[in-house]
Amino acid sequence: MADNQQPLLELRGVSKRFGAVQALKDVDFDAYEGKVTALVGDNGAGKSTLIKVIAGINLMDEGELRFDGRPVRLHGPKDASALGIATVYQDLALCDNLDVVANLYLGREVVGGPRLLREVSMEREASGVLKRLAVRIPSVRTQVASLSGGQRQSVAIARSMLGRPRMVVLDEPTAALGVAQTAQVLELIRTLREQGHAVVVISHNLNDVFQVADRIIVLRLGRKVATLEADRTNSDEVVAAITGSREAEAGEEESAATAATEGTER
Numbered sequence: 001m002a003d004n005q006q007p008l009l010e011l012r013g014v015s016k017r018f019g020a021v022q023a024l025k026d027v028d029f030d031a032y033e034g035k036v037t038a039l040v041g042d043n044g045a046g047k048s049t050l051i052k053v054i055a056g057i058n059l060m061d062e063g064e065l066r067f068d069g070r071p072v073r074l075h076g077p078k079d080a081s082a083l084g085i086a087t088v089y090q091d092l093a094l095c096d097n098l099d100v101v102a103n104l105y106l107g108r109e110v111v112g113g114p115r116l117l118r119e120v121s122m123e124r125e126a127s128g129v130l131k132r133l134a135v136r137i138p139s140v141r142t143q144v145a146s147l148s149g150g151q152r153q154s155v156a157i158a159r160s161m162l163g164r165p166r167m168v169v170l171d172e173p174t175a176a177l178g179v180a181q182t183a184q185v186l187e188l189i190r191t192l193r194e195q196g197h198a199v200v201v202i203s204h205n206l207n208d209v210f211q212v213a214d215r216i217i218v219l220r221l222g223r224k225v226a227t228l229e230a231d232r233t234n235s236d237e238v239v240a241a242i243t244g245s246r247e248a249e250a251g252e253e254e255s256a257a258t259a260a261t262e263g264t265e266r
Contacts, residue, residue, distance in 0.1 A: 106159075127140050
C-alpha cells in the first residue's frame, strides 16, 4: 500500500495566486513510485496550476516541496527536470514534418562534431526507448504527421523518458483519442507504473482514470477536497467530490451529529 511507502514527491500547504485569483489554497499532494495518481476536478479547479508548480513553471507563493524525502525549491523547468520530473502536456509539442527520432531528440541532439549529428546513435537509442515502453509504430524514421493520435501521444511520452525520469506527469493523455488509441495510451501508462515510475495523470475521463489509477486526488476551487483509493471508491463518489455534494453531505452529517449531541446534553 502507498501509505506504507515514502512518497517520491510531497507537496505541503501549496498556495498560488494570480492577482486577485486564488488558484491554489493550502494544497497537499503526494506521488509514489510504482503508483498511478490521478488528479481530477472540474475546469478551474486548479489542476493545471498544480502540475505547473510540479514542473517548475509556476513558482508557489507558499508551501513546501519535498522530492525523495528532501526539501527542494524549483526556480524553473530545468530544476524539475534535473530532479527527475518529466511533464507531457496536452499539446504534445511535436513537429509533424520531422520523423520520430528527430522529435525525440528535438533540442538535445547528439552531436559528433561540428554540424554533425550522430544519427545512428540517436536512432539506436530511440528504438531502445520505444521497445522498452512497448510502443508500436511503423518505424522510428516515420514522419510524425502520419502517426495516429495514440502513436503521437506515445512518442511524446517516449521523448520524456530519454532523460530517465523517476516521475512522469501526463496532462489529459487520452483527450480526443478513439477507443483503440486510448487503449494504447492506457497500456503505456501501466507499463510506466510497472517499471517503477511515479505517474501522475490529469484527466476528465473517469472511465480512463479507473482503468489505470491507484489513487485519485480531487481538486475543487483550488483546494484538495478528497484523496480516494481507486479500488475502494466509484465514479459516483468522485463526481460528488468534484461537484461539492460530497462536502455538503459530510457537513449535513456533522450538523446532525452535533444536534444529536446537544439534544442528549439537554
